[in-house]
Amino acid sequence: MPRFRAAHAVCLSLALLLVAVGGGCAEKKGLRVTGLEPSKGTHNGATQVTIRGSGFQQDGAKGVKVYFGERQARVIGFVGDDVLRVETPAGELNKTVDVLLVFDDSRNLTYEKAFTYSEDTADQFNVDALVDGKQPKK
Numbered sequence: 001m002p003r004f005r006a007a008h009a010v011c012l013s014l015a016l017l018l019v020a021v022g023g024g025c026a027e028k029k030g031l032r033v034t035g036l037e038p039s040k041g042t043h044n045g046a047t048q049v050t051i052r053g054s055g056f057q058q059d060g061a062k063g064v065k066v067y068f069g070e071r072q073a074r075v076i077g078f079v080g081d082d083v084l085r086v087e088t089p090a091g092e093l094n095k096t097v098d099v100l101l102v103f104d105d106s107r108n109l110t111y112e113k114a115f116t117y118s119e120d121t122a123d124q125f126n127v128d129a130l131v132d133g134k135q136p137k138k
Contacts, residue, residue: 002075015105030043030054030108031053031054031055031056031058031103031107031109032053032054032055032058032060033051033052033053033099033101033109033111034052034053034054035051035052036049036051036052036099036111036114036115037049037050037052037055037080039115039116040115040116040117040118041088041115041116041117041118042082042118042119042120043090043091043092043093043095043117043118043119043120044089044090044116044120045088045089045090045091046087046088046130047087047088048076048085048086048087048088049073049085049086049087049115050083050084050085051066051083051084051085051086051099051101051111052080052082053082053084053109054081054082055081056078056081056082056083056084056101056103057078057080057081058081061078062103062104062105063103063104064078064084064101064102064103064104065101065102066084066086066101066102067099067100067101067102068088068089068091068097068099068115069091069092069095069097069098071089071090071091072087072089073086073087073088074086074087074089084101087092088115091115091116091117092117093117093119094116094117094118094119095116095117096113096114096116096117097113097114097115097116097117098110098111098112098113098114099111099114099115118121
């Protein structure tokens with residue numbers, strides 16, 4: 001039984017040490033993009049996109065410019081340190097572009113191949129037809 005207690009004590013000590021130093025379980029902080037929703041929108045622009053990440057407002061409020069490819073998006077605003085909402089500029093049909101965030105403190109982030117411009121499907125749907133239970137026109 002003493003061996004069991006000694007082994008148990010060693011395992012417990014190692015577990016506590018791993019928790020104390022992080023053990024790889026701690027979430028990384030700092031400036032980064034973790035996702036973009038939606039990742040596809042109309043080539044005519046005006047798609048509202050939510051960019052998720054961290055460190056966007058680290059060390060105080062900052063301004064940002066966001067580019068979809070070479071074109072600048074309209075920034076709607078930050079929601080805390082980890083969410084930024086923007087409206088896409090127009091883009092080339094079926095082209096996938098990088099999204100670049102340029103903060104006014106000279107930090108920047110590139111989210112590669114993050115957004116695809118697709119065909120505008122708004123003219124294919126008739127809201128009145130959907131309400132009446134009819135099939136959309138093609």
